[in-house]
Structures are given as C-alpha cells and as structure tokens.
Amino acid sequence: QVQLVQSGAEVKKPGSSVKVSCKASGGTFTKYTINWVRQAPGQGLEWLGRINPTFGRTKYAQKFQDRLTIFVDDSTNTTYMELSSLKSDDTAIYYCAREVFWLDPWGQGTVVTVSS
Amino acid sequence: EIVMTQSPATLSVSPGEGATLFCRASQSVSTNLAWYQQKPGQAPRLLIYGASTRATGIPARFSGSGSGTEFILTISSLQSEDFSVYYCQQYNNWPPWTFGQGTKVEIK
Numbered sequence: 477q478v479q480l481v482q483s484g485a486e487v488k489k490p491g492s493s494v495k496v497s498c499k500a501s502g503g504t505f506t507k508y509t510i511n512w513v514r515q516a517p518g519q520g521l522e523w524l525g526r527i528n529p530t531f532g533r534t535k536y537a538q539k540f541q542d543r544l545t546i547f548v549d550d551s552t553n554t555t556y557m558e559l560s561s562l563k564s565d566d567t568a569i570y571y572c573a574r575e576v577f578w579l580d581p582w583g584q585g586t587v588v589t590v591s592s
Numbered sequence: 593e594i595v596m597t598q599s600p601a602t603l604s605v606s607p608g609e610g611a612t613l614f615c616r617a618s619q620s621v622s623t624n625l626a627w628y629q630q631k632p633g634q635a636p637r638l639l640i641y642g643a644s645t646r647a648t649g650i651p652a653r654f655s656g657s658g659s660g661t662e663f664i665l666t667i668s669s670l671q672s673e674d675f676s677v678y679y680c681q682q683y684n685n686w687p688p689w690t691f692g693q694g695t696k697v698e699i700k
Contacts, residue, residue: 513691520692521694523690537687575683577624578681584635
C-alpha cells in the first residue's frame with residue numbers, strides 16, 4: 477500500500493517562498509506521478525501541477541506557471557512543491573496525491589499560512 | 593479548461609435515506625471521472641473512478657454512473673459516516689485536472 481506523508485505546517489511572510497515535501501512509502505516510487513492540489517479555507521480543490529518522477533517531466537497549472545516548482549529527490553523517494561512570491565490568498569492546505577489517472581492516495585495535507 | 597459543475601451545493605438527508613449527487617462537465621470527458629469524499633479535517637478519499645468503479649474498500653452503497661458530460665453519485669441508505677463533502681474530478685483533458693466545487697451532504 478502506497479502511503480504519502482507530507483511535511484509539517486508552515487507560516488510564511490508575503491513575498492517569501494514555501495517548500496512542502498511529500499514522501500512515498502510502500503511502493504515503487506519511480507513509477508508514480510505525483511500531483512499537488514490545494515484547498516483554501518472553506519473552499520474546493522484546486523490542481524496546481526504534477527511531476528512524473530521516472531522522466532522528471534512536470535506540468536503546471538497556467539496560473540502558477542511562473543512561481544511553482546515541483547521536483548523529486550530520487551534518493552529519498554520524496555517529491556517537493558515550492559511556491560514563491562507568496563500572497564495572502566496562497567493560504568491553504570496543500571495536498572500531494574499519486575496519480576493513477578485518478579488521484580489515490582492523498583497525503584495528509586500541509587497547512588501553509590501566509591501572513592505578515 | 594473543462595469546467596465541472598456539481599449540484600446541489602448542499603443536500604440535506606436523513607440517516608437511512610438515499611442521496612443523489614450530480615456532476616456535469618462542460619465538454620465530454622468520456623468515463624474519465626472520479627468521485628472523492630472529504631470529511632472535515634481530512635484529505636479527500638477516492639470513492640469512484642472510471643465513473644462507476646468503486647475504489648478498494650468502498651462500500652457497495654456508493655455507486656457511480658454516467659458518461660460524456662453527465663454523471664451521478666448515488667449513496668443508498670446514508671450512514672452517519674457518509675455525511676461529508678463530495679467532489680467530482682475529470683482526468684480526461686489536462687492540464688489542468690479540474691474538480692467540481694463540491695456537494696455537502698448534511699444531516700436533515
């Protein structure tokens with residue numbers, strides 16, 4: 477059973493960057509494409525981007541194209557999501573999820589709060 | 593970008609009754625549609641993929657149907673643990689993967 481475990485909560489200042497990790501266990505990590513999805517307080521789910529670890533190929537939602545980076549550390553089976561130039565409306569829970577066409581399983585989520 | 597629209601936004605149901613949730617895509621997604629359940633404070637959980645296939649461990653009271661642009665999630669005989677928010681998601685055309693805005697199933 478694949479499990480995804482994410483890093484802990486972050487509090488950041490506007491204009492700074494945040495890096496969230498997602499560590500996979502219980503499977504052959506290199507076979508899985510990992511997606512990142514966020515959920516603002518009281519809101520729905522918003523897809524951010526994805527990475528295919530086997531080929532290192534990434535795809536980002538257009539609105540995040542210029543400030544989102546997703547990358548993989550193969551040595552630790554960990555994927556990272558880094559979002560820069562943070563604004564208050566980036567405050568959200570950030571989830572990683574394995575893509576098997578659909579998304580399953582999901583990490584437990586990482587709360588990112590952007591506040592001055 | 594494919595827009596997913598769910599209805600109703602909120603559904604009030606008594607325990608033991610059934611519930612029908614709708615999801616519409618702005619263009620055909622074939623059967624490349626998933627449903628997720630999200631309980632407060634938890635990550636979404638996959639319920640249905642391929643529009644009608646239950647994920648591992650999902651009870652038979654959950655069923656999905658539809659293809660193209662119209663999809664339905666049916667929950668027969670709601671249990672206390674089923675009162676949650678449900679999202680549909682298309683994985684036919686990307687980027688981006690897109691989600692519906694969610695339907696909250698609450699206790700009547």
